Amino acid sequence: MVLLAVHGGAGGDGPWRGMTDADPQRLACMRALLNNLGTRLANGTIDAVEAVTLAVEAMEDEPLFNAGRGSVLDAEGRISMDASVMRGTDKAAGAVIGVERTRHPVRIATHLLHQGWPVMLAGSAADDFGESKGVEKASTDWLTTDLRQAQWQKWRDAKLKPGATDEEDALLDHDGEREGWGTVGAVALDANGQLAAATSTGGMTGKPVGRVGDTPIIGAGTWADDRIAVSCTGVGEAFIRTVAAHGLAVNHRTMPLRTAAQKVLDEVKPFGGRGGLIAVTQDGQAVLPFQTMLMYRGLYRNDGTVSVGIGPEMMP
Numbered sequence: 001m002v003l004l005a006v007h008g009g010a011g012g013d014g015p016w017r018g019m020t021d022a023d024p025q026r027l028a029c030m031r032a033l034l035n036n037l038g039t040r041l042a043n044g045t046i047d048a049v050e051a052v053t054l055a056v057e058a059m060e061d062e063p064l065f066n067a068g069r070g071s072v073l074d075a076e077g078r079i080s081m082d083a084s085v086m087r088g089t090d091k092a093a094g095a096v097i098g099v100e101r102t103r104h105p106v107r108i109a110t111h112l113l114h115q116g117w118p119v120m121l122a123g124s125a126a127d128d129f130g131e132s133k134g135v136e137k138a139s140t141d142w143l144t145t146d147l148r149q150a151q152w153q154k155w156r157d158a159k160l161k162p163g164a165t166d167e168e169d170a171l172l173d174h175d176g177e178r179e180g181w182g183t184v185g186a187v188a189l190d191a192n193g194q195l196a197a198a199t200s201t202g203g204m205t206g207k208p209v210g211r212v213g214d215t216p217i218i219g220a221g222t223w224a225d226d227r228i229a230v231s232c233t234g235v236g237e238a239f240i241r242t243v244a245a246h247g248l249a250v251n252h253r254t255m256p257l258r259t260a261a262q263k264v265l266d267e268v269k270p271f272g273g274r275g276g277l278i279a280v281t282q283d284g285q286a287v288l289p290f291q292t293m294l295m296y297r298g299l300y301r302n303d304g305t306v307s308v309g310i311g312p313e314m315m316p
Contacts, residue, residue: 001302002041003189003280005288006030006055008065008296009182010233010276016293016311026064027308030298033058034308038300041190048188048196048229049087049110055186056083056106056198063145065296066182068104069138070145071202073152074209075162079143081202082216085109088195088224088282093119095216096126103138106200109216111135120216148205155206162206183215185222185231187280195282197222197229197245203236214239219246227282228252233295234275238268248279261287288315 008026033055040046046054060068071079083105084095094112097120099105108130112119121129131137154160183201190196199222201215213236214221223230223245230245239245244264251260261279268275269291276290278297288297288309298308299315307315 001189001193001284002038002191002300003284003286003302004034004038004041004051004055004186004300005188005278005280005286006034006059006184006186006298007231007233007276007278007288008059008184010290010292010295011182012293014293019310022064023310026062026296027310029058029062029065030296030308031306034298034300034306038304038306041188041300042302042304044191046190047192048190048194049085049113051188051190052186052196052198053085053106053110055188056184056200057104059184060104060106060200063147065184066202067184067200068202069143070148071143072148072182072205073144074203074207074211076209077152078209079140079202080209081105081200082212083109083198083200084216084218084222085113085198086196086218086222086224086229087113088226088229091225092116093218095120095218096130097122097212097216098210099126099130100124101127101137101139102130103136106198107135108133109198119218151205160206162204162208183221183233185233185278187224187229187231187278189229189280189282189284193282195224195226195229195280197224197231199231213237214244219243221245223249225249228279230277230279232275232277234268235273238271238273239275241271242267242273244268244273244277248277252281257281257285258287258289261289265289265291
């Protein structure tokens with residue numbers, strides 16, 4: 001039994017208005033990586049940790065997702081990226097905060113996981129560690145896209161709150177000005193029954209310099225143990241305050257997976273944390289719930305089928 005699920009961020013209020021001109025590119029990215037990595041999971045050539053790392057790397061390379069290239073800009077117009085990875089069998093983990101010159105922040109986190117100590121590195125020390133491990137460097141100019149620059153300019157000129165322009169696609173906005181979030185993540189169950197989770201983000205447009213959300217915090221945005229793997233997306237402060245990813249693992253001990261996931265989303269909502277999550281379990285279950293207008297998401301199942309979605313449409 002193998003499973004691979006991914007998300008590309010959740011957000012928006014109001015009714016689903018259909019796809020934007022940029023959405024087919026996002027869906028194509030998810031479908032391609034699910035087909036490729038799902039097949040490799042199924043034939044045993046990669047394990048769960050490598051699968052979630054490669055899945056997140058693929059989304060870090062897609063400039064229409066808010067991670068890696070295409071990350072949003074902070075209050076000073078700079079890119080600052082966070083990521084984390086966790087392995088379920090022994091709860092090994094790695095995380096980075098405030099990465100600025102690395103193509104794939106999630107790969108640095110995976111190197112930390114395999115090294116075993118420390119679990120987390122921040123800022124230039126994380127970039128330096130990644131470089132020492134051969135992780136590809138990237139310039140600020142390469143990481144910054146025209147779309148993110150335009151979103152930041154609008155945020156600054158209009159004096160909006162952080163995150164207000166995150167989901168604007170320039171060609172066609174889903175829902176006008178609204179608060180939005182754009183984290184990417186992946187969870188996997190491999191052929192040996194091992195679980196893993198990974199999450200990566202550029203944060204929120206206009207975020208205060210030094211702000212850290214839930215993505216790099218083990219138990220808040222990312223969690224994996226011997227029963228479940230979880231990756232969350234939403235306003236990070238709410239997911240931190242409710243320890244959301246670990247909360248789902250605890251809930252699932254006493255209730256069905258879908259019920260447990262809904263309980264987590266209900267708990268973050270009062271703190272302004274509406275969003276979504278993805279989770280897979282050791283016994284082959286998968287859920288991809290969200291409480292927003294949309295969540296970019298996809299799933300590879302053991303029979304080789306791949307499904308992707310954005311709005312409220314049902315997925316098999």
